[in-house]
Amino acid sequence: MPDENGETQTARAAQAERTAFTEKAILDAAEAVFARRGLAGTRVREIAEATGLNGATLYNYYPSKSALYEAVLERGVKPLVDLLETFSAGPRELETTRALVAEVMCHLAGHPNFSRLIYLEAMAEGPYLSTLARKWFRPLMERIIGELKDSPEPLDLEDGMLPLVAALFIHASFGHFALAPLLHETLDTDPVSTEGIERQTRFIDTLILKMFPLLARKAEASTPEGVDD
Amino acid sequence: MPDENGETQTARAAQAERTAFTEKAILDAAEAVFARRGLAGTRVREIAEATGLNGATLYNYYPSKSALYEAVLERGVKPLVDLLETFSAGPRELETTRALVAEVMCHLAGHPNFSRLIYLEAMAEGPYLSTLARKWFRPLMERIIGELKDSPEPLDLEDGMLPLVAALFIHASFGHFALAPLLHETLDTDPVSTEGIERQTRFIDTLILKMFPLLARKAEASTPEGVDD
Amino acid sequence: MPDENGETQTARAAQAERTAFTEKAILDAAEAVFARRGLAGTRVREIAEATGLNGATLYNYYPSKSALYEAVLERGVKPLVDLLETFSAGPRELETTRALVAEVMCHLAGHPNFSRLIYLEAMAEGPYLSTLARKWFRPLMERIIGELKDSPEPLDLEDGMLPLVAALFIHASFGHFALAPLLHETLDTDPVSTEGIERQTRFIDTLILKMFPLLARKAEASTPEGVDD
Amino acid sequence: MPDENGETQTARAAQAERTAFTEKAILDAAEAVFARRGLAGTRVREIAEATGLNGATLYNYYPSKSALYEAVLERGVKPLVDLLETFSAGPRELETTRALVAEVMCHLAGHPNFSRLIYLEAMAEGPYLSTLARKWFRPLMERIIGELKDSPEPLDLEDGMLPLVAALFIHASFGHFALAPLLHETLDTDPVSTEGIERQTRFIDTLILKMFPLLARKAEASTPEGVDD
DNA sequence: GATGAATGAGCCTTCATTCAT
DNA sequence: AATGAATGAAGGCTCATTCAT
Numbered sequence: 001m002p003d004e005n006g007e008t009q010t011a012r013a014a015q016a017e018r019t020a021f022t023e024k025a026i027l028d029a030a031e032a033v034f035a036r037r038g039l040a041g042t043r044v045r046e047i048a049e050a051t052g053l054n055g056a057t058l059y060n061y062y063p064s065k066s067a068l069y070e071a072v073l074e075r076g077v078k079p080l081v082d083l084l085e086t087f088s089a090g091p092r093e094l095e096t097t098r099a100l101v102a103e104v105m106c107h108l109a110g111h112p113n114f115s116r117l118i119y120l121e122a123m124a125e126g127p128y129l130s131t132l133a134r135k136w137f138r139p140l141m142e143r144i145i146g147e148l149k150d151s152p153e154p155l156d157l158e159d160g161m162l163p164l165v166a167a168l169f170i171h172a173s174f175g176h177f178a179l180a181p182l183l184h185e186t187l188d189t190d191p192v193s194t195e196g197i198e199r200q201t202r203f204i205d206t207l208i209l210k211m212f213p214l215l216a217r218k219a220e221a222s223t224p225e226g227v228d229d
Numbered sequence: 230m231p232d233e234n235g236e237t238q239t240a241r242a243a244q245a246e247r248t249a250f251t252e253k254a255i256l257d258a259a260e261a262v263f264a265r266r267g268l269a270g271t272r273v274r275e276i277a278e279a280t281g282l283n284g285a286t287l288y289n290y291y292p293s294k295s296a297l298y299e300a301v302l303e304r305g306v307k308p309l310v311d312l313l314e315t316f317s318a319g320p321r322e323l324e325t326t327r328a329l330v331a332e333v334m335c336h337l338a339g340h341p342n343f344s345r346l347i348y349l350e351a352m353a354e355g356p357y358l359s360t361l362a363r364k365w366f367r368p369l370m371e372r373i374i375g376e377l378k379d380s381p382e383p384l385d386l387e388d389g390m391l392p393l394v395a396a397l398f399i400h401a402s403f404g405h406f407a408l409a410p411l412l413h414e415t416l417d418t419d420p421v422s423t424e425g426i427e428r429q430t431r432f433i434d435t436l437i438l439k440m441f442p443l444l445a446r447k448a449e450a451s452t453p454e455g456v457d458d
Numbered sequence: 459m460p461d462e463n464g465e466t467q468t469a470r471a472a473q474a475e476r477t478a479f480t481e482k483a484i485l486d487a488a489e490a491v492f493a494r495r496g497l498a499g500t501r502v503r504e505i506a507e508a509t510g511l512n513g514a515t516l517y518n519y520y521p522s523k524s525a526l527y528e529a530v531l532e533r534g535v536k537p538l539v540d541l542l543e544t545f546s547a548g549p550r551e552l553e554t555t556r557a558l559v560a561e562v563m564c565h566l567a568g569h570p571n572f573s574r575l576i577y578l579e580a581m582a583e584g585p586y587l588s589t590l591a592r593k594w595f596r597p598l599m600e601r602i603i604g605e606l607k608d609s610p611e612p613l614d615l616e617d618g619m620l621p622l623v624a625a626l627f628i629h630a631s632f633g634h635f636a637l638a639p640l641l642h643e644t645l646d647t648d649p650v651s652t653e654g655i656e657r658q659t660r661f662i663d664t665l666i667l668k669m670f671p672l673l674a675r676k677a678e679a680s681t682p683e684g685v686d687d
Numbered sequence: 688m689p690d691e692n693g694e695t696q697t698a699r700a701a702q703a704e705r706t707a708f709t710e711k712a713i714l715d716a717a718e719a720v721f722a723r724r725g726l727a728g729t730r731v732r733e734i735a736e737a738t739g740l741n742g743a744t745l746y747n748y749y750p751s752k753s754a755l756y757e758a759v760l761e762r763g764v765k766p767l768v769d770l771l772e773t774f775s776a777g778p779r780e781l782e783t784t785r786a787l788v789a790e791v792m793c794h795l796a797g798h799p800n801f802s803r804l805i806y807l808e809a810m811a812e813g814p815y816l817s818t819l820a821r822k823w824f825r826p827l828m829e830r831i832i833g834e835l836k837d838s839p840e841p842l843d844l845e846d847g848m849l850p851l852v853a854a855l856f857i858h859a860s861f862g863h864f865a866l867a868p869l870l871h872e873t874l875d876t877d878p879v880s881t882e883g884i885e886r887q888t889r890f891i892d893t894l895i896l897k898m899f900p901l902l903a904r905k906a907e908a909s910t911p912e913g914v915d916d
Numbered sequence: 917g918a919t920g921a922a923t924g925a926g927c928c929t930t931c932a933t934t935c936a937t
Numbered sequence: 938a939a940t941g942a943a944t945g946a947a948g949g950c951t952c953a954t955t956c957a958t
Contacts (some may be wrong), residue, residue, distance in 0.1 A: 041951085054919050056955080056956090059953090059954070060917060079956080123353070123408075133411055141415055167405070168401060171404040181358060186362045199390065203397075477920085493810070495811060498725070503949095581803045581807060588872055618876075622887060630855055633862045637806070664844065665855070920942105929947105930946105930949095936942080937939100937942105
């Protein structure tokens with residue numbers, strides 16, 4: 001009965017799609033709520049309501065609140081790790097760094113809650129901190145530090161200050177999203193609007209150029225028409 | 230009966246002192262716990278245990294968990310507001326800004342939990358956000374922005390990017406403390422050790438000088454003995 | 459798929475029935491406990507245990523202890539209000555009054571806790587007192603007073619004593635149930651046994667006849683077969 | 688040193704007086720609060736505040752909340768028991784009963800909370816119920832029943848209804864005070880005002896006369912000018 | 917897969933009671 | 938005698954989680 005099989009298969013596919021859809025909806029809702037209240041402060045029902053489901057239904061997808069939390073963290077960290085791997089193949093020069101920053105900002109634009117999530121986790125000194133450090137933060141920092149070290153134009157900084165420069169870029173990118181609610185409340189513009197994100201991206205770019213004037217001049221020379229990427 | 234009165238008064242003073250001592254202990258413990266878990270994630274018993282008191286005793290000092298939270302916020306914000314007012318009397322020039330940054334860093338060094346506390350609160354989008362913005366963040370931002378505007382050496386930045394510069398200093402100072410656990414886990418040194426704080430302070434100073442090269446040179450000239458540490 | 463729908467509907471009906479059953483069980487248990495201890499003196503767990511449920515489950519049915527209390531009051535008052543409305547259509551004469559008393563006693567017999575509940579509430583001077591007065595007590599009093607006023611045989615009482623006569627009937631009916639535990643402890647018979655209630659009902663009836671001797675004689679005349687039990 | 692002794696004695700007397708004064712204040716406040724909320728529903732601090740004392744101070748006078756409660760009950764019951772003993776010496780006739788009712792109402796007028804207190808206790812089926820029945824309620828009922836039994840004019844009631852007549856007097860006297868808040872809310876006059884109490888007393892008196900018409904006529908004859916007591 | 921009902925654990929808060937002063 | 942501080946024991950209510958349907 002190939003027909004039946006066909007139907008069954010089609011039905012299965014449809015079901016799988018629905019499941020995947022629901023799962024993504026849950027992750028999205030969870031990310032948003034976790035980003036605001038943290039793991040301990042978040043109530044499962046909040047996530048369920050934000051997803052439009054009954055609280056008990058979540059347990060058909062994730063065995064516990066913390067498992068869901070880990071899934072959210074994992075989903076958020078993975079593309080950044082991938083991004084970094086992609087870049088680690090390329091050359092280590094100013095242009096690459098600028099592009100990396102742009103890419104990171106672009107990714108964060110699509111996941112505006114993620115920064116808050118990891119800031120929260122970073123501050124909580126909780127059980128996920130070391131994982132977070134190992135999988136996400138350390139590679140990112142090392143990548144940036146490595147780039148700075150290899151730079152032909154040496155920064156005239158004390159020894160041991162390179163990590164601080166790297167951290168500055170973290171602050172300026174992730175911190176921009178993390179503090180967004182406060183910035184929004186204070187300033188007139190929304191930091192996570194498309195315009196706000198683009199402006200911050202350009203600002204970081206300018207910052208880089210200000211810190212590496214020689215390189216900047218060289219870069220400028222090699223692209224006389226301007227790099228409006 | 231002067232003796233009796235005297236004794237009574239002494240006893241009262243002693244009692245008042247003990248009360249004040251306990252109150253400070255509660256605030257300190259609460260600040261530490263709130264800074265890690267946030268308002269929603271903190272359990273009153275945690276604070277009580279950290280203070281060495283019974284949970285019920287806290288309610289002799291503060292009528293509710295959120296009232297205690299507000300008191301902690303208030304106590305943390307006040308000295309910064311005062312600091313700002315002190316500086317607002319002084320001249321608006323590069324040296325002042327550098328000094329302000331140093332002072333802020335110095336204050337945060339003494340209250341390493343405060344940065345995390347307000348980052349948490351900023352991200353929670355809770356009911357204290359607007360108060361925090363009005364009383365603490367807005368004045369600080371305006372002060373910095375004003376200083377940048379009045380600067381004789383114009384930053385060659387797009388319009389509307391001044392707030393981002395100001396925010397950068399926030400990120401680099403408050404963010405340094407907020408992300409300290411993660412930085413510590415990743416790097417080899419403790420960011421909130423005396424050395425770590427001093428290094429970050431010098432780093433921000435360097436950053437300022439890099440952004441205002443003209444002013445920097447002038448400042449250097451006017452202080453022939455050199456304060457380059 | 460009529461079958462499936464049918465099953466679903468049956469299942470839903472069954473569920474609804476179970477829910478209604480549980481709700482009634484909760485109200486019954488709550489009524490009994492509230493009648494003994496009052497709102498403030500009652501512990502939610504007592505009600506839960508009396509219902510055979512976990513304390514938390516009650517909150518699936520009523521959002522708070524006081525909401526449950528209000529529901530109990532409401533359920534108790536409603537049939538009495540309805541009873542009064544039924545009677546308000548009938549003629550205002552002695553027989554009607556006697557019948558009303560009998561009906562009220564009969565109702566109270568089925569809800570022996572209700573009298574205690576409202577006595578408790580009446581004495582507590584709490585927030586429900588005015589509602590209780592408006593919805594239940596005032597109409598009842600007015601009904602009785604009206605009947606007495608319209609009576610062809612005027613009671614030879616001072617002006618303004620009519621309410622006291624009405625109140626006397628309240629005392630004799632509701633008070634009988636309210637004081638039942640004490641009466642039981644003191645006398646040999648149980649006041650809320652069928653016999654005890656019937657006896658008190660006959661007693662009130664006798665009381666009425668004693669207060670209206672003329673009417674009593676007339677009533678007796680018009681019912682030659684005699685209903686003297 | 689007789690002087691010193693004298694002074695000491697005076698001081699002691701003054702102190703004793705102050706103590707007695709405070710103790711009475713506590714009992715009064717406790718009676719009022721217990722009458723509204725019952726033992727379980729009353730908070731010690733409420734009583735303390737009503738007395739103008741600190742909660743802990745009460746424990747210098749009574750070892751526990753329930754001990755205070757018992758003292759309040761005891762104080763309320765005793766004068767009624769005494770009253771009954773006084774009357775038990777006198778003759779058992781209509782006039783005596785009328786006088787007893789008047790005396791009871793007069794006593795209750797001075798302790799308007801007491802009725803509520805014992806109604807509350809009667810309904811709670813608590814541990815004090817049997818004591819209350821034995822010491823206060825049973826003697827009172829027996830006294831009234833005895834009087835009715837000895838009456839030369841037999842009430843034409845079924846057997847076993849005598850206790851109900853006795854209970855009716857309880858309802859009409861104690862119940863008047865117990866339901867006072869509800870009656871006040873419903874009617875225009877305050878049942879526990881001097882006027883309200885006098886009126887209810889006269890009403891009960893009338894009720895007695897209505898139930899014993901022969902006796903009433905006889906009584907009337909022997910006091911031609913009327914008994915405006 | 918989805919849900920309402922149920923529950924044990926735990927949270928914030930209150931309360932009766934004790935104690936040092 | 939009087940009080941503020943302290944506490945163990947609840948008390949009301951919430952929450953993560955389970956289960957029957």
